[in-house]
Amino acid sequence: MTRVLHVITGLGRGGAEQQLLQLVRHMPGSVDTEVAVLTRPGPVAAALRAQGVRVHEIGMRGNRDLSALPRLARLMRDGRYDVVHTHLYRACVFGRIAARLAGVRTVVATEHSLGDGHIEGRSTSAAVRWLYIATERLGTVTVAVSPTVAGRLLDWGVPADRIVVIPNGIDAAAFAFDPGLRLGVRRRLGIAPDEFVFGAVGRLVPTKRFDLLIRAFARLEKGALLIVGDGPQRGELQELAARTGAASRTIFMGESGHVPGVLSAMDALAAPSEQETFGLSVVEGLAAGLPVLYTECPALADLPPGMVPDSARHVPARLPEWQEALARCMSEGRRRTVPPDAVWHYDISVHAKTLAELYESSHRSATGPRPEPVVALQQERAQNAGH
Known part of the structure; x- marks a missing residue:
């Protein structure tokens, strides 16, 4: 049994939040799942609890509420999780740091919302980009929800062998x-x-x-x-x-x-x-x-x-x-x-199974998998640049 703690910024009705709800609902029985929400528990928290999923409320009051960091790290340490899986910018930043403090070796992040010049609908400043890349290095692997997102991660400087493409799923x-x-x-x-x-x-x-x-x-x-x-x-x-x-x-x-x-x-x-x-x-x-x-x-x-x-x-x-x-x-x-x-083609049960396999393989190896699709994408982009 693989114990996984999902860390997400909020649990309102956004796309990433709904995707997490569906993912947890279809995750194989080999994965034991809990969720930590930094702010705004919202309706998806209630839906998760209705499914029997334990939801931890961190009570973060704002982007600079550093008191949330030790609370999150303590939760991870006491829960003895095998994998921490983060979603959305703030949760990725705080979740990766907290996991390092708690001694969790396997940290997966899903990049849902990285656009061209914006993230989660907000413009990306140099400071936002720097913090993203600095904390990304504390994790194990970053999941891109499409090859388009994988390309943007490469442009930001995330190494190809730290990116894997797993598309969103749908029931x-x-x-x-x-x-x-x-x-x-x-x-x-x-x-x-x-x-x-x-x-x-x-x-x-x-x-x-x-x-x-x-x-x-x-x-x-x-x-x-x-x-x-x-x-x-x-x-x-x-x-x-x-x-x-x-x-x-x-x-x-x-x-x-x-x-x-x-x-x-x-x-x-x-x-x-x-x-x-x-x-x-x-x-x-x-x-x-x-x-x-x-x-x-x-x-x-x-x-x-x-x-x-x-x-x-x-x-x-x-x-x-x-x-x-x-x-x-x-x-x-x-x-x-x-x-x-x-x-x-985007069946959520396939998505959940693929993620479960990623948890297991990443937990076995400190470096995580080296996904061929993203390496191939990097090579193709390099060849095109040479023409």
Whole structure:
């Protein structure tokens, strides 16, 4: 039995938090899991506890609350964990240091949110980058959720033999279309049963480009736009919807504790983000049978040749193209009754099994595995630079 402590910054309804919940739910029986949350236990903490997972609240009060460090180290030392697995920037920084203080030899980190010039929706300063790299060296291996993220880690200076690509996973059955949920969600939101609904799911930050979606949608004469998520740009986006005349047809739902339900209420998913580390909402939309419009999605770009489904259409981040794509989708888009093969490619049970094997192999070796895919990526980038 491998004892693993997951350390995460918060347990709200974000993508990394939901991914952790699904990972723990599908982890093989050979892994005994506990979770430590630095701040904001939130609804995912309650869901983990409902599954019988022990959740430790560290009570960190802010980014500079160094008193959290000895509390976290003490937890790790007393728990006698074989592996510490960290998620999100603050948890990775504090978790790696605490693990070193506690004498935990195997530290795995998953990089969920490293974009081009930003991390977790915030700009990356030289200080942020320096602290990330300095503490990364205290760990054993860093998991990138896509080859795109692996490339960014390489650019930051993380050695190839410390990176392994393990994509995010999805429980496809959980997103199956439910006509009862569709009617219930629409009734609660005041949406007519026969109205065509475009949906978007994600944190309301500039890189997601919900502004582009609202402008394109405002040019349509009918339909509704359902935006699921919250974030610092909410007020600005609501004002934009009002200025463009789309306010009466745009619903800002806020965060949802049941994404499968809101996906059932939609007729198409729009994902105009220009930067993504994986594109989980796109895969979830496909699992729900929805036609999907997207600008950037490493999860689809990294699929084997021929596996990108025809129900997913790439749309450049320009207003005329998005307006045309929305109009065309409204007239031609149809929900699929069976998810495409691309969804099964990211089966969460396979993801969990791969991570369990990584825990075991990393625990056996102080240096951890040397993953061929990332070494090959580094070699390919070097060859391209030489041309």
